[in-house]
Ligand SMILES: Cc1ncc(COP(=O)(O)O)c(C=O)c1O
């Protein structure tokens with residue numbers, strides 16, 4: 045299996061190289077050259093299988109023979125043993141025909157663990173095989189960072205540098221990152237927004253001298269290794285509700301578009317999904333794009349679902365590539381316009397193709413809070429604010445008879461103030477995080493300046 049860049053100017057790479065590269069050298073994102081397909085019989089055979097079995101069946105379609113079967117199996121088993129629920133990603137029916145898919149049973153209580161526990165093991169394997177070390181740089185609005193730090197801490201093959209926006213994460217999210225004191229972990233609180241953090245990471249990838257000198261690698265969902273692991277739970281959830289004999293729809297709280305793009309990939313592989321619903325908070329650039337056909341940046345507003353306070357939705361580029369008939373030149377033009385004038389119009393064929401597969405809705409702050417309160421009152425189920433955005437949008441949608449699955453992307457205890465303000469209930473952290481507020485923190489506050497960041501990273505990485 046080869047992977048090609050959405051901008052068409054970088055060499056096609058195999059799975060391991062695409063994962064180590066993170067971002068393509070032309071600034072694009074890697075996607076599979078062809079979509080592997082699973083037949084209805086193969087999908088039906090997932091019924092009753094363990095999560096790791098389905099993960100192996102799906103992921104091995106992308107790794108081909110690059111990772112030996114026994115090694116891939118051991119990596120997947122190790123990744124999902126770190127989850128504290130026997131089903132890994134259980135489904136809970138919160139009201140008639142509306143389910144939440146709990147993706148937060150991993151070590152850091154957010155859906156990012158599902159992919160990160162896999163990615164860290166794959167990268168470690170490839171780097172060890174090649175006798176190399178890499179410098180991992182990631183941008184986070186709170187959850188990617190803690191999941192990545194937890195997954196890569198203590199590994200000899202990698203040094204990890206995570207940029208978070210100073211003062212814009214929840215306190216639990218910040219502490220989950222800054223209290224990890226392993227020598228290979230470096231936390232940077234950037235004076236800026238999440239979009240600034242993400243821009244800085246992309247600029248490091250586009251500075252080829254720096255990229256090569258530190259053997260730069262990325263763990264944001266620009267990395268195909270993240271997406272591939274997230275495809276799995278769409279199959280697991282849909283099959284448990286009757287797929288492929290019955291269609292299902294998914295609503296996904298969306299920021300960087302990685303999670304919902306994984307759902308699109310599952311559909312391309314043959315999973316019968318009726319609709320993929322993009323749920324945004326007040327930072328509603330994606331919903332506006334679906335309404336108007338124009339992607340237009342306006343500014344980021346802080347919300348009670350801070351992990352989705354994003355405007356530059358990286359993985360939307362992958363969808364643009366697919367929806368524009370894989371026209372890499374058209375994608376490059378749109379991305380150049382975004383950089384120059386903070387917006388672009390989608391070609392007619394592209395927006396029509398997107399509207400055929402996706403719907404979109406927005407949940408403002410009040411609607412999100414009242415969704416937390418109502419769901420607690422009616423179903424005794426406590427939603428985190430990101431999941432509440434999804435549930436709120438799914439409830440307001442005109443729906444068909446198929447089951448709706450809203451992705452529960454974080455545990456409510458990661459956002460105790462917002463959840464308590466909405467419901468009166470203060471969700472407790474699980475016992476293994478019970479002393480989080482007593483643990484010492486280590487963090488470096490840095491200016492949003494590319495030279496400062498590159499000097500900081502270059503002088504601390506062991507991969508240089
Ligand atoms: C809790 C939570 N929900 C939803 C999202 C949005 O996911 P994505 O960026 O893949 O769209 C994020 C972060 O990205 C998150 O941390």
Ligand SMILES: N[C@@H](CCOP(=O)(O)O)C(=O)O
Pocket residue numbers: 183184185186187188189263264265266299300302351352358
């Ligand atoms: N919400 C994310 C933002 C980064 O998204 P990613 O999926 O591209 O890593 C976070 O929690 O950091």
